[in-house]
Amino acid sequence: MSHEKQFTLYTNVGGPNGWKVAFVLEELGLTYESIYLDLNAGEHKKPEFTKYNPNGRIPVLIDHENSDFVLWESVAILLYLVDKYDTEKKLTVxxxxxxxxxxxxxxxxxxxxGPYFGQYFWFRDHHHEKVPSAHERYRNEIARVWGVLESVLSKQDWLVGGKLTVADMALxxxxxxxNNALQGEGLSLDQFPAVLAWHKKLMARGAVKKTYAIRKALQV
Structure with a gap:
Protein backbone atom coordinates (compact mmCIF):
# COMPACT_ATOMS: atom_id res chain seq x y z
CA MET A 1 0.00 0.00 0.00
CA SER A 2 1.39 3.42 -0.94
CA HIS A 3 1.08 6.43 1.37
CA GLU A 4 0.99 10.10 0.43
CA LYS A 5 2.80 11.04 3.63
CA GLN A 6 5.96 9.43 4.95
CA PHE A 7 4.63 8.92 8.47
CA THR A 8 1.39 8.02 10.17
CA LEU A 9 1.11 9.42 13.69
CA TYR A 10 -1.47 7.88 16.01
CA THR A 11 -2.20 10.53 18.60
CA ASN A 12 -4.94 12.28 20.57
CA VAL A 13 -6.18 15.87 20.53
CA GLY A 14 -6.05 16.50 24.26
CA GLY A 15 -3.06 14.42 25.32
CA PRO A 16 0.35 16.10 25.21
CA ASN A 17 2.65 13.31 24.11
CA GLY A 18 1.62 13.11 20.49
CA TRP A 19 2.01 16.84 20.03
CA LYS A 20 5.70 16.84 20.94
CA VAL A 21 6.23 14.33 18.12
CA ALA A 22 4.29 16.62 15.79
CA PHE A 23 6.54 19.55 16.78
CA VAL A 24 9.62 17.62 15.70
CA LEU A 25 8.08 16.32 12.48
CA GLU A 26 7.21 19.92 11.60
CA GLU A 27 10.64 21.26 12.57
CA LEU A 28 12.32 18.67 10.33
CA GLY A 29 9.94 19.25 7.43
CA LEU A 30 8.75 15.64 7.40
CA THR A 31 5.35 14.73 5.99
CA TYR A 32 2.86 12.93 8.16
CA GLU A 33 -0.80 12.12 8.64
CA SER A 34 -2.24 12.29 12.13
CA ILE A 35 -4.94 9.86 13.26
CA TYR A 36 -6.62 11.16 16.41
CA LEU A 37 -7.87 8.41 18.70
CA ASP A 38 -10.84 8.96 20.99
CA LEU A 39 -9.48 7.86 24.35
CA ASN A 40 -12.85 8.26 26.06
CA ALA A 41 -14.22 5.67 23.65
CA GLY A 42 -11.29 3.37 24.38
CA GLU A 43 -9.96 3.38 20.83
CA HIS A 44 -6.41 3.08 22.17
CA LYS A 45 -7.31 -0.28 23.74
CA LYS A 46 -8.81 -1.87 20.65
CA PRO A 47 -6.96 -4.52 18.61
CA GLU A 48 -6.71 -2.17 15.63
CA PHE A 49 -4.35 -0.04 17.72
CA THR A 50 -2.78 -2.47 20.18
CA LYS A 51 -1.39 -4.43 17.22
CA TYR A 52 0.96 -1.43 16.95
CA ASN A 53 1.39 -0.67 20.65
CA PRO A 54 0.61 -3.52 23.08
CA ASN A 55 0.75 -0.97 25.90
CA GLY A 56 -2.35 0.76 24.51
CA ARG A 57 -1.00 4.29 24.73
CA ILE A 58 -0.44 7.10 22.27
CA PRO A 59 1.61 8.14 20.39
CA VAL A 60 2.64 5.59 17.80
CA LEU A 61 4.64 6.53 14.72
CA ILE A 62 4.79 4.43 11.55
CA ASP A 63 7.58 5.21 9.09
CA HIS A 64 6.32 4.10 5.69
CA GLU A 65 9.65 4.77 3.99
CA ASN A 66 11.40 2.42 6.40
CA SER A 67 9.37 -0.74 5.73
CA ASP A 68 6.44 0.55 7.85
CA PHE A 69 8.66 0.62 10.93
CA VAL A 70 6.50 1.05 14.06
CA LEU A 71 7.67 2.83 17.19
CA TRP A 72 5.94 3.86 20.40
CA GLU A 73 6.94 5.87 23.50
CA SER A 74 7.26 9.53 22.59
CA VAL A 75 10.89 10.14 23.59
CA ALA A 76 11.98 7.01 21.73
CA ILE A 77 10.21 8.43 18.69
CA LEU A 78 12.00 11.76 19.07
CA LEU A 79 15.38 10.04 19.23
CA TYR A 80 14.53 7.96 16.16
CA LEU A 81 13.55 11.04 14.18
CA VAL A 82 16.71 12.99 14.94
CA ASP A 83 19.02 9.99 14.58
CA LYS A 84 17.59 8.98 11.22
CA TYR A 85 16.31 12.18 9.62
CA ASP A 86 17.99 15.19 11.23
CA THR A 87 20.96 15.11 8.85
CA GLU A 88 21.78 18.77 9.53
CA LYS A 89 21.74 18.19 13.31
CA LYS A 90 19.14 20.90 13.69
CA LEU A 91 17.59 19.42 16.82
CA THR A 92 20.35 17.22 18.15
CA VAL A 93 24.06 17.29 19.03
CA GLY A 114 5.16 13.89 32.34
CA PRO A 115 3.99 11.53 35.11
CA TYR A 116 3.82 14.18 37.83
CA PHE A 117 2.11 16.78 35.67
CA GLY A 118 -0.27 14.11 34.38
CA GLN A 119 -1.20 13.04 37.91
CA TYR A 120 -1.93 16.65 38.81
CA PHE A 121 -4.48 16.86 36.00
CA TRP A 122 -5.88 13.43 36.85
CA PHE A 123 -6.58 14.32 40.46
CA ARG A 124 -7.83 17.78 39.51
CA ASP A 125 -10.17 16.77 36.69
CA HIS A 126 -10.85 13.03 36.52
CA HIS A 127 -10.49 11.18 39.82
CA HIS A 128 -13.79 9.88 41.19
CA GLU A 129 -13.31 11.72 44.48
CA LYS A 130 -11.47 14.82 45.61
CA VAL A 131 -8.18 13.99 47.29
CA PRO A 132 -6.68 17.29 48.48
CA SER A 133 -3.41 15.69 49.61
CA ALA A 134 -2.83 14.18 46.16
CA HIS A 135 -3.70 17.47 44.47
CA GLU A 136 -1.22 19.26 46.71
CA ARG A 137 1.49 16.65 46.17
CA TYR A 138 1.43 16.90 42.41
CA ARG A 139 1.07 20.67 42.40
CA ASN A 140 4.23 20.76 44.52
CA GLU A 141 5.93 18.38 42.09
CA ILE A 142 5.21 20.78 39.23
CA ALA A 143 6.88 23.54 41.25
CA ARG A 144 9.83 21.22 41.93
CA VAL A 145 10.28 20.36 38.24
CA TRP A 146 10.13 24.02 37.29
CA GLY A 147 12.70 24.71 39.99
CA VAL A 148 15.05 22.12 38.50
CA LEU A 149 14.69 23.73 35.08
CA GLU A 150 15.21 27.20 36.59
CA SER A 151 18.46 26.10 38.24
CA VAL A 152 19.83 25.12 34.83
CA LEU A 153 18.26 27.69 32.52
CA SER A 154 19.31 30.58 34.75
CA LYS A 155 22.88 29.70 33.70
CA GLN A 156 22.37 28.77 30.03
CA ASP A 157 19.90 29.38 27.21
CA TRP A 158 19.11 25.76 26.33
CA LEU A 159 19.15 22.45 28.18
CA VAL A 160 22.03 20.85 26.30
CA GLY A 161 24.68 21.65 23.71
CA GLY A 162 24.15 25.41 23.73
CA LYS A 163 21.34 25.04 21.18
CA LEU A 164 17.73 24.05 20.69
CA THR A 165 17.27 20.27 20.74
CA VAL A 166 14.50 17.73 21.11
CA ALA A 167 15.24 17.82 24.84
CA ASP A 168 13.80 21.33 24.98
CA MET A 169 10.91 20.54 22.66
CA ALA A 170 9.81 17.50 24.66
CA LEU A 171 8.89 19.71 27.63
CA ASN A 179 1.06 27.06 33.44
CA ASN A 180 -2.44 27.76 32.15
CA ALA A 181 -4.08 25.47 34.71
CA LEU A 182 -2.24 26.75 37.78
CA GLN A 183 -2.72 30.48 37.31
CA GLY A 184 -5.54 30.45 39.85
CA GLU A 185 -3.56 28.45 42.40
CA GLY A 186 -0.73 30.89 42.94
CA LEU A 187 1.79 29.00 40.81
CA SER A 188 2.97 29.98 37.34
CA LEU A 189 6.04 30.23 35.16
CA ASP A 190 6.21 33.91 36.08
CA GLN A 191 7.87 32.71 39.31
CA PHE A 192 10.61 31.02 37.26
CA PRO A 193 11.89 33.79 34.99
CA ALA A 194 14.57 31.79 33.17
CA VAL A 195 12.09 28.97 32.45
CA LEU A 196 9.50 31.50 31.30
CA ALA A 197 11.95 33.17 28.87
CA TRP A 198 12.99 29.78 27.48
CA HIS A 199 9.38 28.63 27.18
CA LYS A 200 8.42 31.79 25.31
CA LYS A 201 11.22 31.18 22.80
CA LEU A 202 9.93 27.68 22.22
CA MET A 203 6.31 28.77 21.87
CA ALA A 204 7.32 31.42 19.33
CA ARG A 205 8.80 28.91 16.89
CA GLY A 206 6.93 28.53 13.63
CA ALA A 207 6.58 24.75 13.93
CA VAL A 208 5.18 25.05 17.44
CA LYS A 209 2.73 27.81 16.52
CA LYS A 210 1.54 25.83 13.50
CA THR A 211 1.02 22.69 15.58
CA TYR A 212 -0.83 24.52 18.33
CA ALA A 213 -3.09 26.10 15.70
CA ILE A 214 -3.97 22.62 14.45
CA ARG A 215 -4.69 21.50 18.00
CA LYS A 216 -6.86 24.53 18.70
CA ALA A 217 -8.90 23.96 15.52
CA LEU A 218 -9.49 20.34 16.50
CA GLN A 219 -10.65 21.32 20.00
CA VAL A 220 -13.48 23.52 18.67
Whole structure:
Protein backbone atom coordinates (compact mmCIF):
# COMPACT_ATOMS: atom_id res chain seq x y z
CA MET A 1 0.00 0.00 0.00
CA SER A 2 1.39 3.42 -0.94
CA HIS A 3 1.08 6.43 1.37
CA GLU A 4 0.99 10.10 0.43
CA LYS A 5 2.80 11.04 3.63
CA GLN A 6 5.96 9.43 4.95
CA PHE A 7 4.63 8.92 8.47
CA THR A 8 1.39 8.02 10.17
CA LEU A 9 1.11 9.42 13.69
CA TYR A 10 -1.47 7.88 16.01
CA THR A 11 -2.20 10.53 18.60
CA ASN A 12 -4.94 12.28 20.57
CA VAL A 13 -6.18 15.87 20.53
CA GLY A 14 -6.05 16.50 24.26
CA GLY A 15 -3.06 14.42 25.32
CA PRO A 16 0.35 16.10 25.21
CA ASN A 17 2.65 13.31 24.11
CA GLY A 18 1.62 13.11 20.49
CA TRP A 19 2.01 16.84 20.03
CA LYS A 20 5.70 16.84 20.94
CA VAL A 21 6.23 14.33 18.12
CA ALA A 22 4.29 16.62 15.79
CA PHE A 23 6.54 19.55 16.78
CA VAL A 24 9.62 17.62 15.70
CA LEU A 25 8.08 16.32 12.48
CA GLU A 26 7.21 19.92 11.60
CA GLU A 27 10.64 21.26 12.57
CA LEU A 28 12.32 18.67 10.33
CA GLY A 29 9.94 19.25 7.43
CA LEU A 30 8.75 15.64 7.40
CA THR A 31 5.35 14.73 5.99
CA TYR A 32 2.86 12.93 8.16
CA GLU A 33 -0.80 12.12 8.64
CA SER A 34 -2.24 12.29 12.13
CA ILE A 35 -4.94 9.86 13.26
CA TYR A 36 -6.62 11.16 16.41
CA LEU A 37 -7.87 8.41 18.70
CA ASP A 38 -10.84 8.96 20.99
CA LEU A 39 -9.48 7.86 24.35
CA ASN A 40 -12.85 8.26 26.06
CA ALA A 41 -14.22 5.67 23.65
CA GLY A 42 -11.29 3.37 24.38
CA GLU A 43 -9.96 3.38 20.83
CA HIS A 44 -6.41 3.08 22.17
CA LYS A 45 -7.31 -0.28 23.74
CA LYS A 46 -8.81 -1.87 20.65
CA PRO A 47 -6.96 -4.52 18.61
CA GLU A 48 -6.71 -2.17 15.63
CA PHE A 49 -4.35 -0.04 17.72
CA THR A 50 -2.78 -2.47 20.18
CA LYS A 51 -1.39 -4.43 17.22
CA TYR A 52 0.96 -1.43 16.95
CA ASN A 53 1.39 -0.67 20.65
CA PRO A 54 0.61 -3.52 23.08
CA ASN A 55 0.75 -0.97 25.90
CA GLY A 56 -2.35 0.76 24.51
CA ARG A 57 -1.00 4.29 24.73
CA ILE A 58 -0.44 7.10 22.27
CA PRO A 59 1.61 8.14 20.39
CA VAL A 60 2.64 5.59 17.80
CA LEU A 61 4.64 6.53 14.72
CA ILE A 62 4.79 4.43 11.55
CA ASP A 63 7.58 5.21 9.09
CA HIS A 64 6.32 4.10 5.69
CA GLU A 65 9.65 4.77 3.99
CA ASN A 66 11.40 2.42 6.40
CA SER A 67 9.37 -0.74 5.73
CA ASP A 68 6.44 0.55 7.85
CA PHE A 69 8.66 0.62 10.93
CA VAL A 70 6.50 1.05 14.06
CA LEU A 71 7.67 2.83 17.19
CA TRP A 72 5.94 3.86 20.40
CA GLU A 73 6.94 5.87 23.50
CA SER A 74 7.26 9.53 22.59
CA VAL A 75 10.89 10.14 23.59
CA ALA A 76 11.98 7.01 21.73
CA ILE A 77 10.21 8.43 18.69
CA LEU A 78 12.00 11.76 19.07
CA LEU A 79 15.38 10.04 19.23
CA TYR A 80 14.53 7.96 16.16
CA LEU A 81 13.55 11.04 14.18
CA VAL A 82 16.71 12.99 14.94
CA ASP A 83 19.02 9.99 14.58
CA LYS A 84 17.59 8.98 11.22
CA TYR A 85 16.31 12.18 9.62
CA ASP A 86 17.99 15.19 11.23
CA THR A 87 20.96 15.11 8.85
CA GLU A 88 21.78 18.77 9.53
CA LYS A 89 21.74 18.19 13.31
CA LYS A 90 19.14 20.90 13.69
CA LEU A 91 17.59 19.42 16.82
CA THR A 92 20.35 17.22 18.15
CA VAL A 93 24.06 17.29 19.03
CA UNK A 94 27.20 15.74 17.61
CA UNK A 95 29.39 15.26 20.68
CA UNK A 96 28.88 11.89 22.41
CA UNK A 97 28.91 13.37 25.91
CA UNK A 98 26.35 15.97 24.92
CA UNK A 99 24.20 13.27 23.32
CA UNK A 100 23.96 11.45 26.64
CA UNK A 101 23.02 14.70 28.33
CA UNK A 102 20.29 15.11 25.74
CA UNK A 103 19.06 11.59 26.55
CA UNK A 104 19.27 12.47 30.25
CA UNK A 105 16.85 15.36 29.76
CA UNK A 106 14.48 13.21 27.73
CA UNK A 107 14.43 10.73 30.63
CA UNK A 108 13.75 13.65 32.97
CA UNK A 109 10.77 14.61 30.83
CA UNK A 110 9.37 11.10 30.57
CA UNK A 111 9.96 10.07 34.20
CA UNK A 112 9.78 13.39 36.04
CA UNK A 113 7.74 15.97 34.20
CA GLY A 114 5.16 13.89 32.34
CA PRO A 115 3.99 11.53 35.11
CA TYR A 116 3.82 14.18 37.83
CA PHE A 117 2.11 16.78 35.67
CA GLY A 118 -0.27 14.11 34.38
CA GLN A 119 -1.20 13.04 37.91
CA TYR A 120 -1.93 16.65 38.81
CA PHE A 121 -4.48 16.86 36.00
CA TRP A 122 -5.88 13.43 36.85
CA PHE A 123 -6.58 14.32 40.46
CA ARG A 124 -7.83 17.78 39.51
CA ASP A 125 -10.17 16.77 36.69
CA HIS A 126 -10.85 13.03 36.52
CA HIS A 127 -10.49 11.18 39.82
CA HIS A 128 -13.79 9.88 41.19
CA GLU A 129 -13.31 11.72 44.48
CA LYS A 130 -11.47 14.82 45.61
CA VAL A 131 -8.18 13.99 47.29
CA PRO A 132 -6.68 17.29 48.48
CA SER A 133 -3.41 15.69 49.61
CA ALA A 134 -2.83 14.18 46.16
CA HIS A 135 -3.70 17.47 44.47
CA GLU A 136 -1.22 19.26 46.71
CA ARG A 137 1.49 16.65 46.17
CA TYR A 138 1.43 16.90 42.41
CA ARG A 139 1.07 20.67 42.40
CA ASN A 140 4.23 20.76 44.52
CA GLU A 141 5.93 18.38 42.09
CA ILE A 142 5.21 20.78 39.23
CA ALA A 143 6.88 23.54 41.25
CA ARG A 144 9.83 21.22 41.93
CA VAL A 145 10.28 20.36 38.24
CA TRP A 146 10.13 24.02 37.29
CA GLY A 147 12.70 24.71 39.99
CA VAL A 148 15.05 22.12 38.50
CA LEU A 149 14.69 23.73 35.08
CA GLU A 150 15.21 27.20 36.59
CA SER A 151 18.46 26.10 38.24
CA VAL A 152 19.83 25.12 34.83
CA LEU A 153 18.26 27.69 32.52
CA SER A 154 19.31 30.58 34.75
CA LYS A 155 22.88 29.70 33.70
CA GLN A 156 22.37 28.77 30.03
CA ASP A 157 19.90 29.38 27.21
CA TRP A 158 19.11 25.76 26.33
CA LEU A 159 19.15 22.45 28.18
CA VAL A 160 22.03 20.85 26.30
CA GLY A 161 24.68 21.65 23.71
CA GLY A 162 24.15 25.41 23.73
CA LYS A 163 21.34 25.04 21.18
CA LEU A 164 17.73 24.05 20.69
CA THR A 165 17.27 20.27 20.74
CA VAL A 166 14.50 17.73 21.11
CA ALA A 167 15.24 17.82 24.84
CA ASP A 168 13.80 21.33 24.98
CA MET A 169 10.91 20.54 22.66
CA ALA A 170 9.81 17.50 24.66
CA LEU A 171 8.89 19.71 27.63
CA UNK A 172 6.73 22.30 25.85
CA UNK A 173 3.22 20.89 26.06
CA UNK A 174 3.11 19.87 29.71
CA UNK A 175 4.66 23.20 30.74
CA UNK A 176 2.14 25.19 28.72
CA UNK A 177 -0.82 23.18 30.02
CA UNK A 178 0.30 23.36 33.65
CA ASN A 179 1.06 27.06 33.44
CA ASN A 180 -2.44 27.76 32.15
CA ALA A 181 -4.08 25.47 34.71
CA LEU A 182 -2.24 26.75 37.78
CA GLN A 183 -2.72 30.48 37.31
CA GLY A 184 -5.54 30.45 39.85
CA GLU A 185 -3.56 28.45 42.40
CA GLY A 186 -0.73 30.89 42.94
CA LEU A 187 1.79 29.00 40.81
CA SER A 188 2.97 29.98 37.34
CA LEU A 189 6.04 30.23 35.16
CA ASP A 190 6.21 33.91 36.08
CA GLN A 191 7.87 32.71 39.31
CA PHE A 192 10.61 31.02 37.26
CA PRO A 193 11.89 33.79 34.99
CA ALA A 194 14.57 31.79 33.17
CA VAL A 195 12.09 28.97 32.45
CA LEU A 196 9.50 31.50 31.30
CA ALA A 197 11.95 33.17 28.87
CA TRP A 198 12.99 29.78 27.48
CA HIS A 199 9.38 28.63 27.18
CA LYS A 200 8.42 31.79 25.31
CA LYS A 201 11.22 31.18 22.80
CA LEU A 202 9.93 27.68 22.22
CA MET A 203 6.31 28.77 21.87
CA ALA A 204 7.32 31.42 19.33
CA ARG A 205 8.80 28.91 16.89
CA GLY A 206 6.93 28.53 13.63
CA ALA A 207 6.58 24.75 13.93
CA VAL A 208 5.18 25.05 17.44
CA LYS A 209 2.73 27.81 16.52
CA LYS A 210 1.54 25.83 13.50
CA THR A 211 1.02 22.69 15.58
CA TYR A 212 -0.83 24.52 18.33
CA ALA A 213 -3.09 26.10 15.70
CA ILE A 214 -3.97 22.62 14.45
CA ARG A 215 -4.69 21.50 18.00
CA LYS A 216 -6.86 24.53 18.70
CA ALA A 217 -8.90 23.96 15.52
CA LEU A 218 -9.49 20.34 16.50
CA GLN A 219 -10.65 21.32 20.00
CA VAL A 220 -13.48 23.52 18.67
Missing amino acids: TDDSEKYRLIQWLFFQSSGQ IVWNESA
